[in-house]
Amino acid sequence: MSGPNPSNCSAGGVQLLPVAAAAKAREPINVLIVGVGGQGVIMVSKALASLAQSKGFEVKQSEVHGMAKRGGTVFSHVRFGPQVWSPTIPKGEADILVALEWAEGLRWLPFLKPDSGIFICDTKRIVPPFACLDRHPGALLRYSRETPAEVKAHVVEGYAIDATRIAEELGNVRAANVVLIGALSMSLDFSAEDWEQALSEFVPKKTIAVNLEAFRLGRRWVERARTAPPDAQPAETPAPAYRPYKVRLEITPEWCKSCDICVKLCPERCLRLNAERTVELTDAAKCTGCRLCEWLCPDFAIRVHLDAAEAPGVVAAAEGIRP
Amino acid sequence: MRTVDSYDLAQMYQTLREAVAYRGVAVIISNRPCVLDPVKIKGPALAIVNELCNACQSCMNLGCPALTWASDTFEGRHQVKIDQSLCIGCSLCAQVCTVDCIKPAAMATQ
Numbered sequence: 534m535s536g537p538n539p540s541n542c543s544a545g546g547v548q549l550l551p552v553a554a555a556a557k558a559r560e561p562i563n564v565l566i567v568g569v570g571g572q573g574v575i576m577v578s579k580a581l582a583s584l585a586q587s588k589g590f591e592v593k594q595s596e597v598h599g600m601a602k603r604g605g606t607v608f609s610h611v612r613f614g615p616q617v618w619s620p621t622i623p624k625g626e627a628d629i630l631v632a633l634e635w636a637e638g639l640r641w642l643p644f645l646k647p648d649s650g651i652f653i654c655d656t657k658r659i660v661p662p663f664a665c666l667d668r669h670p671g672a673l674l675r676y677s678r679e680t681p682a683e684v685k686a687h688v689v690e691g692y693a694i695d696a697t698r699i700a701e702e703l704g705n706v707r708a709a710n711v712v713l714i715g716a717l718s719m720s721l722d723f724s725a726e727d728w729e730q731a732l733s734e735f736v737p738k739k740t741i742a743v744n745l746e747a748f749r750l751g752r753r754w755v756e757r758a759r760t761a762p763p764d765a766q767p768a769e770t771p772a773p774a775y776r777p778y779k780v781r782l783e784i785t786p787e788w789c790k791s792c793d794i795c796v797k798l799c800p801e802r803c804l805r806l807n808a809e810r811t812v813e814l815t816d817a818a819k820c821t822g823c824r825l826c827e828w829l830c831p832d833f834a835i836r837v838h839l840d841a842a843e844a845p846g847v848v849a850a851a852e853g854i855r856p
Numbered sequence: 857m858r859t860v861d862s863y864d865l866a867q868m869y870q871t872l873r874e875a876v877a878y879r880g881v882a883v884i885i886s887n888r889p890c891v892l893d894p895v896k897i898k899g900p901a902l903a904i905v906n907e908l909c910n911a912c913q914s915c916m917n918l919g920c921p922a923l924t925w926a927s928d929t930f931e932g933r934h935q936v937k938i939d940q941s942l943c944i945g946c947s948l949c950a951q952v953c954t955v956d957c958i959k960p961a962a963m964a965t966q
Contacts, residue, residue, distance in 0.1 A: 670932025
């Protein structure tokens with residue numbers, strides 16, 4: 534089996550791409566594709582694998598999509614070259630990491646080659662439901678807070694593309710993965726025509742046109758990013774401003790008729806009926822002051838007071854004396 | 857033996873309580889196809905009326921993938937938003953909503 538034909542180089546031959554260097558050493562090229570269920574990770578890896586196969590490479594692909602149907606993580610290892618032994622990519626050996634979701638991309642960063650790995654990532658954030666299960670005032674999303682600029686500083690070559698928005702503008706959100714294929718194609722030695730042909734075989738017949746357009750937009754995005762750095766990303770939305778408060782529950786035991794409604798409906802499970810069958814607060818630290826018990830009590834036995842905490846004054850004073 | 861609609865929370869709870877209290881073998885048939893398999897079910901999406909939402913986040917306890925935080929807050933707590941493309945209209949969140957602020961999308965925007 535022969536190595537890749539150098540005339541296929543799609544990057545115009547201006548610079549020797551790291552992947553081209555790897556190919557010369559007869560080592561397989563490792564592409565790791567990650568995302569969450571429903572984004573098309575498997576489709577991307579299939580298109581890449583079949584294209585590499587049609588060019589005479591030995592291809593090995595392995596994937597995990599266990600919880601994909603529930604929006605869980607999906608990853609796919611694609612290795613191709615003159616000779617491939619293992620179907621999986623070891624840590625720190627991936628030439629290219631294609632991430633269809635932001636946090637998934639960050640999760641897999643250690644798999645990139647530290648000195649030459651290329652990071653291609655959609656900035657789309659798909660937040661798992663339990664990352665935003667927090668009723669405390671001013672709570673922060675339990676999701677990665679790294680900005681694309683910070684992450685790019687950690688990798689040799691990084692592209693943070695808002696592929697989902699690009700696909701949305703094209704009229705089909707599902708084409709976001711093809712935008713990333715376009716970006717990926719700029720770092721691999723296959724011609725654009727070959728890519729488009731491989732894509733046409735894998736996308737539904739009706740969506741070939743929009744997908745090919747998405748592919749070209751992805752390529753153009755990387756071309757532009759290579760010549761001129763893209764505009765600064767919009768700043769992260771800051772945590773919502775709020776007035777810190779302390780929660781104080783005022784319970785009138787004489788009015789409580791042990792109906793249990795508040796105990797059953799308290800989302801933090803911090804109320805209970807005591808020995809006298811009247812309601813009491815079990816864990817004051819857990820109470821977030823959501824007022825559910827106050828609103829639902831048929832006998833007005835519970836009142837929630839949000840007392841202003843002393844904290845804001847202290848914070849303001851501390852900031853005042855800072856140089 | 858009882859047959860219940862698994863998307864009717866009140867009926868489901870009541871039947872479960874009956875089954876637990878019953879002395880002997882109790883069988884509950886939850887009679888609703890899975891939303892993912894064999895065909896993906898997609899009904900009309902629900903939306904949240906922002907002015908009514910009191911950010912109690914009871915609906916968040918469901919762990920529904922269509923629910924996320926909205927940018928607005930109520931007393932410092934995050935209000936909730938429904939991702940229209942993911943919502944399948946099962947109405948579970950509307951059943952647990954304590955202030956009835958989850959309505960069919962067409963009604964919510966009025």
